[in-house]
Amino acid sequence: MNSTRLGDLLVARGLLTPAQLATALSQQARTGERLGRLLLINGFVTRLHLARTLADLWGHPFVTVDARVLDVAVASRFPLEATMGYRAIPLRDDGRTLTVATAEQPGDALLAALAVVYPGRDIALRVTTEWDIDQGIALAHRRKVVDSSIYGLYYRSQAESAFTVFTLPQYILLVLGTLTLLAALYSYPLQTLLFLNIPVTLFFLAVIVFRTIVGTVGADAETSITITEEMVNALTPAELPVYTVLVPVYKERAVIAKLIASLNALDYPADKLDIIILFEEEDHDTLAAAKAAGPGEAFRFLIIPEGQPQTKPKACNVGLLFARGDYLVIYDAEDRPDPDQLKKALLAFRHGPREMACVQAALNYYNWNENFLTRMFTLEYSFWFDYLLPGLDRLRLPIPLGGTSNHFRTDILRTLGGWDPFNVTEDADLGIRAAMNGYRVGIVNSTTYEEANKHLGNWLRQRSRWIKGYMQTALVYLRSPVDLYRRAGLRQTIGFALLIGGTPLIFLFQPIAVGLTIYWLLTRTQLLAPLFPPILLYISLFNLLIGNMLAIYVNMFAVFKRRLHGLVLYSLLNPLYWLLHSIAAYKALGQLFTRPYHWEKTDHGLSRHS
């Protein structure tokens, strides 16, 4: 198609001014983007007018795709991948003529593909909008979209899916272990408790040493800035690829307008942005609020077909199916990313190794000083994203992705099978899966600000989901530790075990350790002495005193680095905060057996800063 002809025609019809056309053509010269998209992004023409004009140019009638014109049986015969690739969908077939709607200029390749599925038909072409094609896909391929978004990973690799919570050997091990333990406790209570105390104490020690080393190495990452402002400023629009932004939302009416404003503030050419907001089918309120917020043409709204489990990763998988970008990022509804984050992530990919599948931006909170919980949450995130993850990155250890601001190479993400909808920390799982498949996950020096939970109940729901997800991920990859070791190597396996396996275990054991300490302090009883022979006692004391001290100290620096000076002393309260984690951990453990896929929804928009 000739851009000038399209532009001239639009001007001739009074749908576009000559000045607007000149602006768009100038942009096209800089970016190489198609004129039609530039006109849409700039808001110079409507999607409908553009499609109708294109229909006239291409010499085919215009059609609006809906249930009245689309025969689901006909349309669903054309493979979903082909429908997506050609942006064309068959509407009706009377045995001789096949009516097909397309949003792209039809070519021989499309006709050939149609001839394979519908042989001997004459093709009657119709022109429609991109949105109509998506609508047609939703109607015709609903079952397939739902299936692939839920079971895609499971069909591709059962071993990597959390659909099966416990495998048979794991069940047997669990039952036998429990029975043996109970029998031993009955027969030899003291010896059994001592025997249990040894691995627990050593495990605590290993986790403390591991986290201190990783945290300190991560702190040192400050000395080497990865992506500078100069590098960002040197990027030209023409070299920027299309970037998909996926935002799954559910009952986010309160924050959706601010989300759209934050995404509009991204420093990235709108014509290279493919922002997809993913709505659950039942969530009419959020959809209505989003429409009312007046998003630009860079936005697409996708309705996620209903189907269990109704989780964020399932929505993301649907989004991945429709993503047009070479790169893709996930944001949550309440996110406020640094405006230049996409560019920084892009540069991180370019400067990273070829096997870099994902880069994670730091997360932090804009409502850090709202109450005790938000302060402690900010302390935790500052350590996690500013020290721990960079440390893991430097030490080449597997990085569990944080909930949002994960930037992917779209093709690699598809190769990996997308997100696991049965894993309630699908992000952490995906980071580990990438590492286990030989890909790298990196860190980029950019921050997304989120809303910290300020209500304890809300916090417990969110935290229990995270811990349950870690448990699921650990169970998935420890189904065959030997295979894990073979695929990932010793260092990665140990890193995985201590971080993903260790985090829930530490929180589960912690109340017992604290309880014993308090009991001893109050009573100075000798009853516990047999459980703590000298060496074990010294290690326990090291864990209690030095371990806590180091964790608190490194945490102090993490918030100091963020210039959150008021939080430095709050770090001393971390042991109390960790006890809250333990409550969440026991809740998570219960749910692992009763409701493994249940997604504990976190309410957003509660902060006064929202």
Place this chain on the structure above:
Amino acid sequence: MASAVTPEVRAPAWVRLLLALAIAVPLVIVAIMMAHDGWLSDTHGAFLHRVRFALDRGRLELLGFEYPPLPFFLLAPWPTTLATIVLGGLAVAGLAWVVIGECTDRRSILPLVLLTAVLWNPIGAQLVVSDFNEAVGLLALYIGWRQYRRWWSTRQTVYGLYTGLWLGLAFYTSPLGLALALLAGAILPVLFPRLQIPPFASQFVLLAFPGVAATATWAYLSYVFVGRVALPFTPWATDAPGLLTILIWTVPYLLISLLALSRRSVTTAGVFLPLALLVAADWIGWHFSLAFAVGLLTLVAIVALPRDLSRLTRALVGAVALTQLVAAWVFIPWPTLAPRDHAARAVADALESAPPRTILLDDRAAESLLKWSPSVAGYLTTRDTGFDLAVSNPERYVRYVLATTTPDGLTLDADRRPPAGFVLEWRWAGYALWRHPDAPSLPVRFDALPDPSILERTP
């Protein structure tokens, strides 16, 4: 740090290592020769016998909670005189390694000359020969101070983290670690006149936290093990050199301080803070040796050395340092063993052959003897659970009673009312060995003593 105008040039690691070892090895050789001649400082002896007690009884708490514990932990894997020397040598080599880095940064050999001049003499050698703990403390303090300077020059928080960790480590060798951290925190507003309260307060907390937390940790441990709160502030040194003595042996430091002050920078005034710290520490009772004081102030001088000194001035400073080196050789004697040490060693060797827990001893008054004991297995002491029982009825529980003369120990009873059923073997310098008639004698090698009459053999 490299200067802004000159690229950073670092000597290859192996060159730095060789140079650092070249500084440390002569001191190690001297220390080994002295140990071969029988020298063991009271401080090293105290470290060793405490570690041996803890290891022999399998209870780390026997190390005690009144002293900074790092030397114990360092010696635990290898509690020998040679280990103290090796550790001292490594600490000195570490100091030299860091100072060599300073030399390459400044493109001047002067820092290394200053360090060598202060180490290669009877004063500096004490850091290896007599108290490796002070050498380790100096190393930690020096690195901590350098990291601190890097922190406020680059504003990168990771250097603050390193500062705190190194000063925290220094605290485990000496309470001066905590003092220096507090000092470093307190002078922040001097370094940053426009520093506001929140960042100042948080930086102060960050610097002080490791030392304070370590103090609290140790206090808690003492409460757990001995039921009372003890703080590790007791210094190993029994006294400290006077201010005049310190100044006499730190002329290069004084000279460099004056040169630094002549630059009229407010931050250079900090060069006198460590001196004030030493004076205050001594006043509080946190004693230190002359070697520590001279070493600390020399390191401060190295850091404060102005970068724009003329060649002549640098030569002058170097000459002063070398003069001081020579003066130390002339005026400071090498330590030698006292006659009582010879006797104590002979006695300790003799008692070594006693079966486990058969010698009743009040260890609180027997430091000079225990220092020489290759093993503490034979002793039943106040640190053992059966001690009180054995005191009440020695004949039943032990074969020997080694009495001492302090008024509050076991000795008083043993001296005035000899343990029933025991016979006196010998007396020496307040000690008296009582033997059960059924137990064999523990023969002392009187021939090894310079003056055998020091030990009074009883018939």
